[in-house]
Amino acid sequence: MDYVGHVIRPPSEAYSMIIQVTVGCSHNQCTFCGTYKGESFRLKDMATIKRDIDEASSYDYPFTKAFLADGDVLILPQETLLEIIGYIRKKNRRIERIGVYGNTKAILKKTPAELAELKGAGLGIVYQGIESGNREVLRRIHKGAFPHRMLEAAEKVMGAGILLSQTVLLGIGGTEMSEAHATDTGSLLGKMSPDYASALTVMLLPNTPLYRDHRSGVFKLPDKFGLLSELRTILRNMDVYRRCFFTSNHASNYLPIRATLPQEKKLVLEMLDHIIESGDERILKPEYMRAL
Numbered sequence: 473m474d475y476v477g478h479v480i481r482p483p484s485e486a487y488s489m490i491i492q493v494t495v496g497c498s499h500n501q502c503t504f505c506g507t508y509k510g511e512s513f514r515l516k517d518m519a520t521i522k523r524d525i526d527e528a529s530s531y532d533y534p535f536t537k538a539f540l541a542d543g544d545v546l547i548l549p550q551e552t553l554l555e556i557i558g559y560i561r562k563k564n565r566r567i568e569r570i571g572v573y574g575n576t577k578a579i580l581k582k583t584p585a586e587l588a589e590l591k592g593a594g595l596g597i598v599y600q601g602i603e604s605g606n607r608e609v610l611r612r613i614h615k616g617a618f619p620h621r622m623l624e625a626a627e628k629v630m631g632a633g634i635l636l637s638q639t640v641l642l643g644i645g646g647t648e649m650s651e652a653h654a655t656d657t658g659s660l661l662g663k664m665s666p667d668y669a670s671a672l673t674v675m676l677l678p679n680t681p682l683y684r685d686h687r688s689g690v691f692k693l694p695d696k697f698g699l700l701s702e703l704r705t706i707l708r709n710m711d712v713y714r715r716c717f718f719t720s721n722h723a724s725n726y727l728p729i730r731a732t733l734p735q736e737k738k739l740v741l742e743m744l745d746h747i748i749e750s751g752d753e754r755i756l757k758p759e760y761m762r763a764l
């Protein structure tokens with residue numbers, strides 16, 4: 473496979489056919505993200521993409537899902553996406569769902585008709601990645617979008633019948649914005665009510681502006697129980713109007729949670745109250761086991 477640089481995918485795509493169709497991320501400005509620093513965003517040539525699809529299709533493995541990497545594939549022109557998705561499905565009759573990362577700008581650039589067309593072709597899930605629901609935090613981290621536009625984008629994806637998966641980042645507001653970040657993030661997730669929502673925890677990567685702010689003392693990360701308090705506040709404020717599967721089982725987190733909301737919200741909040749009150753670090757994942 474012609475994999476260039478860091479090829480990342482959501483945890484839920486671990487068993488998917490991973491086809492790298494772009495290198496890097498069209499935005500590449502988030503202060504915490506070191507994945508594509510120094511990499512210019514570009515579309516790989518179609519012949520290489522198709523060669524990879526041919527190779528992956530020849531594996532003796534019954535793929536039912538495919539994921540198109542890298543960071544923001546939904547930004548690609550409609551015809552390009554349709555050609556790639558069409559080729560994957562032509563070569564793999566068993567593929568039921570194709571997924572991509574799509575940032576808010578990329579989603580909003582698509583018309584409802586284009587999203588519906590992609591859904592019809594086989595695009596089954598978009599991973600949006602809002603990080604926070606707080607406007608000031610989003611400004612500070614250079615996310616490139618604000619809550620009202622994120623909500624608009626989320627509604628557009630779900631309106632096209634495409635599954636929506638959101639990720640938010642514990643700790644991204646620092647100690648200063650911790651409470652506001654968690655409250656507004658929970659509230660925005662509730663308004664969106666995505667099919668899936670995951671909380672990850674900030675990891676300070678040496679090649680990022682956030683790391684430098686941390687070193688200089690401008691940015692202070694909440695401690696482990698501060699991060700768990702954020703998780704609790706997010707869930708408390710997350711009043712979903714439809715079923716949402718919430719997880720915090722990413723490798724970066726101190727406490728893995730899997731819950732169906734709204735049904736299991738009360739139970740999870742009680743568990744978090746108990747763990748936070750106990751202050752017992754032995755319940756949490758040890759530092760050396762955390763990763764991105």
Ligand code: SF4
Nearest residue numbers: 497500501502505543
């Ligand atoms: S949009 Fe995603 S991949 Fe791109 S810089 Fe931000 S976090 Fe990284």
